[in-house]
Amino acid sequence: MILSIFTSKNYSKKHTQIRYVLFLILFVILCVLPLRSVSFREDISAMIPAGTDGRIKEDFTLLQKAPLSGSVLITLQSKKVTPEQLINVAKSLSSRFKPPYFILQDYSKTTPQSIIDYLLTQAPNLTTEADLKNLEELTSPNTVAATLKINKHQLISPIGIGVKKIIVSDPLNLRSLYLKKIASLRFLPHFNTKGQHILNNDQTALLLIAKSQIPMTDSNGGEKLLSNFKQISHSALAENNLKSSDISISLLSGHIYTVANASIIKNDLTTISIVSAVALIILFLFSFRHVGALAIFLAPGIAIMAGLGSTAIFFPNMSTIVIGFGSILMGVSIDFAIHTYFALADRHDDPKQAVRNIKFPILYGAATSCVAFGALYISGIPGIKQLAVFSVAGIIAACSYALLFIPNFCCSSPSISQNTPPRLESKKRGSKKITLIISAILIISGSIIALSNCFDTELKHLGYISENIHNTEKIFTDSWGDLRGHSLLFASGSTQQEALQKNTKVWADITKNLQNEKAINISQVLPDYQAQQENFSRWRKFWNNNKINETKAILQKEGAKLHFAPKIFDSSIKKLSNPIVPESIQSMRSSSLGFLAEMLIPKTSYQEHVNIITLLPDTERIIKYYTPQKEKLLGVRLVAQSKFKQALEFEMEKDILRFIGLSGVLVIILILLLFKNIRRATLAIFPAIFGVISTFSLLSILNIPLNIFHIIALPLVIGLGADYGIFMVFQEVKETTPSTLKAVRISGLTTLAGFGVLVLAKHPSLNSLGATVAIGISSALLCAIFILPRLLNLHYTSNQSKET
Template structure:
């Protein structure tokens, strides 16, 4: 470590220049920080890249209601449905169109829709083999007779004049076969229509669906959207309430929570470390130790902001933790130079302490470096942020801080370690008690760790206000499972290919009797190839039956008083021009919103969606079957959570393995003897076991953020182990146990502040690391000396 002492000698007479350089760097850092963009959402902790999990997540975002605004209106029991529907129209009109695009409260009056009059014209290209079989049963003499009797009964009703042309055009009610296909375009299971509006079955709820240009990750835009919605809701009559269900309220709630948590955590952690300063350091020179992590955090923000744009608010909140990490190096240098003892003076102390400080920083850097390969951008940000802060703190601790520490106070250096070592020497049994207690805790933690589970539910990583959860629960109870369904994507370069593959999906589900609660365009929009096949089958069908059917209609018609030409429109339709169903037709029929939800186009081609129930058994079965079909992809929120849980487990094992190998290699390089390597690893192993055991005991689940917590424990725990083992080997007394105790307290203060956070991400990191560090510090300070006291 001669380079450190060489730099110390060179800068010894140039402290003013060092201060000026640091002030310039600090001013530049704060200028850069003022320009940083902070993303106050959970999106940084969602997968990106080319992984299967990332691919499935991107597809899940294309679910129809994942991209729409759903406004749920509810009325008190004493308010009739007509009043509710009137208020629904008023609210829809009050919503600003620049924020609420294509606001829709229902399909409108069906009588004004050209679809009902035109559906029958497209029966030749939409009728499949089962439809033809159903038509064949309606062409028997008895069936025709019953149909015309029913037609006559309808004509004798008050609405008979309205139905006259419909009956002439379709005396056998064949159009119902096409109308039945419309039910597969309804994504809202528990809905009925009244006066062209969406109305719940109990008549006390209505819906408004809308699009918006505001991204769900845009906190500022989300605020404008919610403000406009609140303003529109003020005109609702008493007894009628409206809730907006979308990702935007969650984004805003998370943004506000992260903002509050950042202020609280930084304030509490800063005040806590300041309190430790007054309790344990009590020296003006120690103020530089206190300022060191603040400078490190500023530089870490600059480096991370240069690498990533924007920075996650969770990463910024992690700055409180960095206060506890980066202060460790300064504390060790401070206590070594201030209270250490050796024969050759300050330079020897600096040389002695620089060895464990340098290797401690390297092991911590190695532990965080493994996160750079994470599929989560937030974890990569945390890695860069922590590594930049650690490097800054290391350089400041070894090159800057030694010049601003006062004279050595050897006479006051009766450290905690010195007193404890004497106790161990005088009472050897105390060492056995400490070791037995340690073994008991480790054993108990190992048993409890077996109860630890992985939870990859992304919603659990966001702040979920109870009011929003209740609104979404009420939506599901009223309208059925309209938001949480599995998606089957049929993809191709052109529309025809996508339609053909979409038919494959439909036929697959139909053959297995799984069409209940399915939403698909396939019955109403087959491929052109299928439509031509249907048309040819239709022609053959009627060539064989037209003459007989005409005679039967004529005979039964005379029986019930119909004129000889009453059903000419029916025969004219059969002889009419060949028509083709296409997306433009469905849009003309008022199904444009359904088309936009289920038919997607991008630069890669076309995708058609089929929505199916997200049921475990069905998804498992269909997942393996669809995987053999080209262009077909099944994406399930349930399966996505399982895949993400698996990925977390794989990533955790990979990160722990890589970090473990890197740390082990550095320890072997440092100590070159296995007993010392084992002792240095004791705080790490104990901290991890107690963290896992504590989580199992408390019923906490492993999530994306606990992976970061594990890396933190590895990095910090091995630092403690290195210092205590080096302390036992070196002739110099570096006051290491006192430095470890205080650095552990600063870390606990940093993480203790995170425990106060309301956001699950920050709170999760704080609580789990608090468990691990609470075990790692006593292990370093008490257990390592119990195995091997300092040499005389």
């Protein structure tokens, strides 16, 4: 009823156009409304598949909890200056740290004396059954005498002043027993502490660890943070009369990656927009040359708004990555408008007949594109599911716009001469057979080459990493090692006690079955509460009143022989019977071992599970040892970069083969149903096949591994390639229009001008999309324009020969 009113002859064309404009405005408003309640995510998590039982997604989340992953690391490095000068510059630098940019993490409590004091204070909670025998040995008269002699020798040596407090607080050398509890820390990068500063072994580098209130995904805040860092670094060097050539000051955090990517994308889009605009203007001037054609360029905007609104309805958490790349993939949307425009130009005198002539090819093309993109919905990757909804909604909107609005908006268009022959001139049959043979050779050889390509699942390769960032990463790795090279074994619990119990169980298993592996675990200095109670009972039973008095007497007797002051050790022995509360994660965080808790116990919100990390080598042996059965038995989860990459690669390859395969099969079935002719259906799908194989084979020849963004652009190649084929083959179904070949050519060129130019981008993801579009669409277009007419004409000429 509404459509009949809009097209009623009682209204002038001007009034009809106004109504269509109002309808478009209403449509855009309806698309915008769902966006008001949508939250947008900028991270890469939307492009990570959930995996079997959600394991890959969970592993990705756990990897974000790796030691120091949320910290801002700053290193000062030089072989020209003294350690004292490094410390002075560090003091100048840290004195300028201000929120929200930098909040310095103070590790000044982490000194040898403070660590020993902490371990001795916690000794009652840490004494295992195996430790009792050592305690008996350490408190025997002969051992006490030998220990005091060593203490005396150290006191009169040059290090005497430094060890005096340690000896007074621990005359029995109990520290030798309890320092073994943190022996696994030797597998961490070696460093020395001077006050609150951390220096590497040769004291040529100093490390500052800070937190920032600026989210690592905030590119604008990140730029301000880096600008502030550059300014205060310059000031700190100037204050100490040094130059950047004397001391290198580098920062490593998520902010540098965010800022680098945002900056390069901004530069890429500026360059690409200029190149694309120039290319589209040239196309407009040479191919359209009429103001009525401007309505064509509204099609992508309409499609994008429809995609955004529809996706917002189904997905309350939308990925900005999907929005960006979905908009790029909407290059298909302009093609329908172009074909309608040129059909109107062919039948300038009868617009209704022009629409009837082009309606079925456009509907067929839209159907195949919807099928190609709709197949993405079976993907296990959340972002690709969103992309499927976005694309299908956009294609439907673009098709509707082309058939309903273009005939009303393009009120004037150039007429095209009807003298253009509908088919290529007949050529010799031999040359046509050669075309068929060459096409077959290209398809077969391309398929063989394409099979040699591999899939790149390294997530960092999807982002831009500048040479400066590479150099910064190398500086940190050379000076401080690479914690990312470890496997992370997570003991998780709904309570502290549950997590600590699992962690204790983990360490017992490691010491029994993985003795030679360089494992770093916190359970020996932070047992679960039940173990602490058992240890405390054991300690109190050992240090009864008789044992304390006996040990005090031995110390006084042997100390007198070595001229120690009377009763100097009484207070330290008295402390052995002091009451003590169980150690908790919170109390450890505020102790001298707080840095250890910071690394191995990620902070959580109120409702999150408590996670305790064990660091293990990222080796094949470790990965094979922690089978799903072993993980279930211990109640733990192993997350390793190599294991995660393998699982991600397997899942993505399986996922991609599934949705790309389904996309291809559905397109073929749909075209068969549309044409009801195997030869025509084969020829219609041929440009899409040619484009896909060309893309895979050329990327393989160029040694460019496939990534997720190459793959999500393939439905565009399949959809557009099928559209080109449908429009060309449709010439055999109905009377051809002179502009069909021109419309196909121009639609392909507009796609290349609008989106193929992304191949010029330096950002890896944009470049991947551009490479796929440029190679695939170019190949499909060349196939449709040069190869397909010959193959169609081959059959036509053959029939003519038989009839003759």
